[in-house]
Amino acid sequence: MICTISIRREGPCRAALLLAAALALLPLRAAAHGFAGKRFFPATLAVDDPFVTDEAGITFSNRNTPNGDGTSTDTSDLALDYAKSITPRFALSVGADYLHLRPDGMPAQNGFGNTVIGAKYRVYLNEEGESLVSIGANVELGGSGTPRVGAASGSTVSPTLYFGKGFGGLPDSLRYLRPFAVTGTLAPNLSASDWAAQSATTGLSIQYNLGYLQDFVQDFGWGAPWNRMLLIAEFPLQTCTAPGCGGQTTGTVNPGVIWVGKYYQLGVEAAIPFNRASGTHTGIMAQLHFFIDDIYPHSLGRPLYP
Numbered sequence: 001m002i003c004t005i006s007i008r009r010e011g012p013c014r015a016a017l018l019l020a021a022a023l024a025l026l027p028l029r030a031a032a033h034g035f036a037g038k039r040f041f042p043a044t045l046a047v048d049d050p051f052v053t054d055e056a057g058i059t060f061s062n063r064n065t066p067n068g069d070g071t072s073t074d075t076s077d078l079a080l081d082y083a084k085s086i087t088p089r090f091a092l093s094v095g096a097d098y099l100h101l102r103p104d105g106m107p108a109q110n111g112f113g114n115t116v117i118g119a120k121y122r123v124y125l126n127e128e129g130e131s132l133v134s135i136g137a138n139v140e141l142g143g144s145g146t147p148r149v150g151a152a153s154g155s156t157v158s159p160t161l162y163f164g165k166g167f168g169g170l171p172d173s174l175r176y177l178r179p180f181a182v183t184g185t186l187a188p189n190l191s192a193s194d195w196a197a198q199s200a201t202t203g204l205s206i207q208y209n210l211g212y213l214q215d216f217v218q219d220f221g222w223g224a225p226w227n228r229m230l231l232i233a234e235f236p237l238q239t240c241t242a243p244g245c246g247g248q249t250t251g252t253v254n255p256g257v258i259w260v261g262k263y264y265q266l267g268v269e270a271a272i273p274f275n276r277a278s279g280t281h282t283g284i285m286a287q288l289h290f291f292i293d294d295i296y297p298h299s300l301g302r303p304l305y306p
Contacts, residue, residue, distance in 0.1 A: 033051075033055070033291040033293055033294055034049065034051045034053065036125060036126070036127060036129075036132050036164065036166065037126075037127035037128055037129070037130045037166075037168070038130070038215075038216060039130035039166035039168060039181060039209075039212070040209065040211070040212070040260070041164050041181065041207075042207070042230055042232075042258045042265055042267070042289075043055060043057060043265065043287075043289045044183060044232065044258075044267075045059060045234065045256070045258075045267050045285045045286075045287045046205075046234040046236040046252070046254050046269065046271075046285060047183065047203030047205045047234050047235070047236055048160075048162065048203065049162070049183055050122075050133065050134045050162035050163055050183055050185075051134070051164075052085055052088070052089055052090060052120050052121065052122045052134060053085055053291075053292075054083065054084055054291075054292035054293040054296075054301040054302075055082070055083050055290065055292055056080065056081060056083075056289070056290045057080065057081045057287055057290060058078075058079070058080050058287065058288045058289075059077075059078075059079045059080075059081065059285065059286070060076070060077070060078050060079075060286050060287075061075075061077045061271065061283065061284065061286075062075065062076045062077075062283050062284055063075050063252070063279070063281070063283030064280075064281035065278070065279045066277070066278075066279050066280075067103065067104075071103065071104040071105065072103075072104055072279065072281075073101050073102065073103045073104070074101070075099060075102075077097050077098070077099055077100075078097070078098050078100075079095070079098065080095065081093070082094065082095060083118075085293070085302075085303040085304070086303060086304050086305060087305045087306075088303050088306065089121055089122040090119070090121045090122075091120050092117070092118065093116075093117065093119070093120070093138075094115070094116070094117045094118070095115065096112050096113050096114060096115040096116060096144065096145060097112070098110075098111070098112055098113070099111060099113060099146075099149045099150075101149055101150075109148045109149050110146075110149070111145065111146025111147075111148055111149035112144075112146050112149070112151065113145045113146075113149065113150075113151050114140045114141055114142060114143070114144045114145035114151045114152060115140075115141045115144040115145070116138055116140050117138070117141065118136060118137065118138040118139070119136050119137055120134050120135070120136035120160075120162065121134060121136060122134045123135055128169075129165075129169065130165065130166030130167075130168050130169070130181070131163075131164060131165045131166065132163070132164050133161070133162065133163050134161075134163075135160070135161055135162070136159075136160050137157060137158060137159045137160060138158045138160060138187075139155060139156070139157050139158070139192075140152070140155060140156040141155055142154040142155040154192065154193055155191075155192035155193075156189050156190065156191060156198065157189075157190045157192050157195075158187045158188065158189045158190070158201065159188065159190075160185055160186070160201075161185065161186045161187070162184070162185050163183065163184055163185075164181065164182070165181060165182050165183075166180075166181040166212075167179075168212070168216065175217050175218075176217060178212065178213075178216065178217050179208050179209045179210070179212040179213040179216075179217060180207065180208055181206075181207045181209065182204065182205065182206055183204075183205045183207070184202075184203055184204040184205065185201065185202070185203040186200075186201075186202055186203075187200065187201045187202075188200050188201075189201060196242075197241045197242075198240075198241060198242045199238050199240050199241055199242065200238070200239045200241055201237070201238050202235075202237045202238075202239070203234070203235065203236045203237070204234070205232060205233070205234045205235070206232065206233045206234075207230050207231070207232045208230065208232075209230045210222070210226055210227060210228075210229045210230065210231070211227050211228055211229070211230075211260075214226075225259055228260050229258065229259050229260075230257065230258045230260065231257055232255070232256055232257065232258055232267075232269070233253065233254065234253075234254040234256075235251065235252075235254070235274075236251050236252060236254070237250070237251035237274060248277055249275070249277075250274060250275070250278040251274040251278055252271040252272055252274055252278060252283070253271075253272045253273075253274055254270060254285065255269060255272070256268050256269025256270060257269075262291075262294055263290065263291055263294050263295050264288065264289060264290045264291060265287075265288075265289045265291075266287070266288055266289075267285075267286070267289070268284070268285070268286045268287075269285045269286075270282055270283070270285075271283035271285055
């Protein structure tokens, strides 16, 4: 996921669900999105994938997080992410998320997070090695969201390194490990006012592609839906680097599964607290992601400058 645009009212939500239902009836073929050689990398739910492409997705998440004073807040987030390729190697993105917060003993709060704009450029792709590297930046525009849900007044700039690597080159003795792949991100989060680092974001996903196992390691005769599924674990972590926080790291461990079709994918993950500072309650993430480059390959899904 690159960035988010929220959906609040019943009408847009209903329209999105109807669109998802309609797309579910479309014929499915082998996906053409997110490939490095014969390795398919899905759009991950919690850690941004390294690909430059045209994509959009609806993501819902719910977590209960501690406030640091013995209380906690139940947070629901409904979001829509979108990215548009400018060239085959460069894409822009824009968005925000809509939050519903229920702090312990306090009235519920609703509002938008700050708008986020982003850019990503692919600097390296090795088809045979199933690997790629991209660089980019995301800018959270301070003051564009709702203060009562924690939208900061100051802007934050996050230069980001993205990477992906598949293990299809392992020897035959380790062939059952070939379906594994990893992706990840590294990003300092800098205050736009003085360029001081407020935190550092680290993300990692570990994937096991059952379709890769079936097609390139051993044919077990699996049909749908198993031959389109990936088992995944994500680790979205954030380390505070501001004065007074002692370098504390918080985040979640997200095991789950992704099912991939030609035009869209479905994913669901648990969100297990990484440590006690991250909370004690397991949350959930669910995503419906659209491959705009496959849905509209000759128009909206095509780079502006091919």
